[in-house]
Amino acid sequence: MTATALEKAAETQAATVEFRGLRREFGSTVALDGLDLTVRPGEFLALLGPSGCGKTTALRMLAGFEHPDSGEVLVDGADVTRVPAHRRDAGMVFQSYSLFPHLSALDNVAFGLRMRKVRTTERRARAAELLDLVGLAEKGDRYPHQLSGGQQQRIALARALALRPRVLLLDEPLSALDAKVRLNLREEIRRLQQELGITTLFVTHDQEEALSVADRVAVMRAGRLEQCAAPAELYGRPATPFVAEFVGTMSRIPGRRAGDTVEVLGRRLPVDGPAPEAGEVDVLVRPESVRVRADEDGEARVVATAFLGAAVRITVRLADGSEVKADLPAHEAAGLAAGAPVHVSLPDRPVLVAERTPRP
Template identity: 75%
Template sequence: MTTTPLNAPPTGVPLHPGSATVEFRSLRRAFGTTTALDGLDLTVHPGELLALLGPSGCGKTTALRILAGFETHDSGEVLVDGEDVTKTPAHKRDAGMVFQSYSLFPHLTAADNVAFGLKMRGSSKSDRRKRAMELLELVGLPQRAEHFPHQMSGGQQQRIALARALALQPRVLLLDEPLSALDAKVRLNLREEIRRLQQDLGITTLFVTHDQEEALSMADRVAVLRAGRLEQCATPSELYARPTTAFVAEFVGTMSRIPAYRSGDGVEVLGRRHAVDGVVPADGELDVLVRPENVGLTAAADGGAVVVGASFLGAVTRLTVRLLDGTEVKVDLATEAAALLPVGGNAHLILPDRPVLVDRRVKSGQ
C-alpha cells in the first residue's frame, strides 16, 4: 500500500510556537542497585535533531522520560530554555512524545486521535477538526481521517501518532524508538520523511534509538551513551571518522582489532610505526582499531595473511582476512578489486599512514 509522503507545513496557522534549548545537567537516576543515569551532561540546541544512541540499559529512554515528566530524577537538573522543569507536570512541559507502540486510542478515528490533546485543553470542535486535518495533511494521511487504527498499517499508525504529538504545538518533540516495530522498507521511508518534516518545522527533537544506521542518517548530532554516561556527542561524520573512545568506535560502524606494540609515543602495527590518535593506555597490551574501508589489501604470496571469507555488498565486497596470529580483519574493497583476491589466497594487509586509535587488547573469549 502506498502512502502520500509527509508534506511541507501548510501555510496559515503555525505548527509550533518555536524551538527550545534542552539541557541535562549532572542528571542522575537509579532504580534500586541499577544506575540508569550517572551524571549526564548534555545540551540540545534549538531546532536540531539529536539522537540518543546506545545499547539496551544505557539510560537513553530514562533521559527521554525524565524530560517528558514521566520519570523523576534523583539529582541534577533538566532545563528547557533555561527553566528548570523538575516540578512541572508532564502535561505542562510543552513536549510532544511518540512511543514505540504508537499508543493510539483504538476506539477513536485518526482525526479524533490527533485532536485528543486539543479536546483535553478545551478547544472547540471546529478548531479541533481544522487542526487535525492540517496535521493529517502534513503527514500525508488526510484520506485516513475517519479510519480507526486497526484499519491502518503500522507505518500509517505511526504517522498518526506523530501528528498527535505535534497537535499541541510543542517546543520539543520526543521520539522513543518510534520505528523499531516497523518492517525494514517502511522504516527506511518513514525515517527519511520524519527527518524532512523535522527540518521543515525546525522543532527541537530528541530521538532515542539503538539502531546506529537510524541515528547516523537522521540526526544533526548523535550522543552515544554507555552505562548512564555520555561517551561522545558529535555530528554523524565526526562520530564515525573520529571516535574518541574504543566503545564509540566499535558501537558505531564496523571495527577490527589488530595487535600493536608500544613504540615511543606511538605504536607499531603490521611492521610499521604509527602515531596515535588520542592517548595510549598506560599499561597492558594494545590493539589498534581500524574501519574496513581504511585497510589496504594486495595479493602477495608471502604477505602474512589469508583471505578466509567474502561478502558481496554490491559495489563493495567485504573480505575477511586472517593474520598469522589468528586475528581476523574486515576489509572493504571495490568489488572488481576484491575479485583479484579469492578466498584462500595469500595477501598483504596495509594500514594508511595516519594516526590510529588504540585500546587495551581484548583477550580471546572476552
C-alpha cells in the first residue's frame, strides 16, 4: 500500500453501526424479527447463519437497498433508516462481482468517483492507488473477461473502497470462487481491513470463513440473533444448542438430567448454561472433548475413521445406537479400525445440554 493511500485511509474515521429492533416481513415470511446488534468502530463483524436467517436482509438495510417495517439503522448515532443508498457512506461488494464488462479494471474502480464528478486526473490516480492496494497495479488496462474470478473480486473490492466509505459491506463475496482462491482472498480482505481500520460487515454461511477472519461473529436464526461473540468464545461457549451445532462439529449423547448435573456415559457432569428440566436430555460435545481408547470389553464400536492430518476423526457407535465423533492424535488412533471395541468418556467439566431429539 502506498504512503498516499495510507494517509488517505487514515482520514476516514471508523463508524459505529447499530441495528435497533429491525423487523422485516416479505408476505408471510419474517426475514428479521426484532434484530438488535451493535458493530464497534473498526470492527470486522461476520453475520453467520443458514439461508433465510435474515443476514443479507440486515446488510441490505444498512446499505439502503431495503427498508424495515419497524426499527432503526444508526451510523454514529445518526438515523439513516430512510436515507437513500447513494447518500450513505458505505461501500458494498457483492457475490457476483457486478463489474461493468465494457470498462477496464481502472475505470471500474474509478466509476463511483466519476459519478461524484471527481476530476479525471484525481480519480485515475486514486484508482491506480487502489489497484496497487489490492495487488493488481499491472492489470489496470484489462477488462473483466480477461481477469480470473479472484482478480475480478479484488477489482470489486477496490471499487468499493474508492469512495473512502466509513462502512464496508461484503455480501458473500467469496462463495463463487474455488477453495484455494477463496482462502487467499479472505486473508487478503482481512489484511486490508486491519490496515485501513474500516468498520466491516461480512455476510457468509460458511462457518470456517467467519471464524477465521472476524473479530466477532453474530449467529442468526429465523431473523433473530442467537449469539454475538469472539470466534473462540462462540466455539468454546455457545449460548444455545443451535449455535453449538451450527458452529463446528457437535455430537449428541443421550443423558439424564438431575438437578445441576447430567448423567452421561456412566458419570455425572455439571450442566453449563440453561438446560431442559430434569429427565431425558442430549449432551452436546465437540470431537476434541471426546476420549476414546481400545477396550476389549467395551460396548461401543468404531464405525469409521477419517484422516485429518495431525488428527484422526473416529466415529463411534454407542451401545444405545447413537453415534459420537472424536478427534484423536494419529498415534492414539492407531489400531482403532472399523469394528474395534472401545471405551468412550468425557472430561470432568461442564457440558451443554439440549432437549432430547428422536433417534432415527
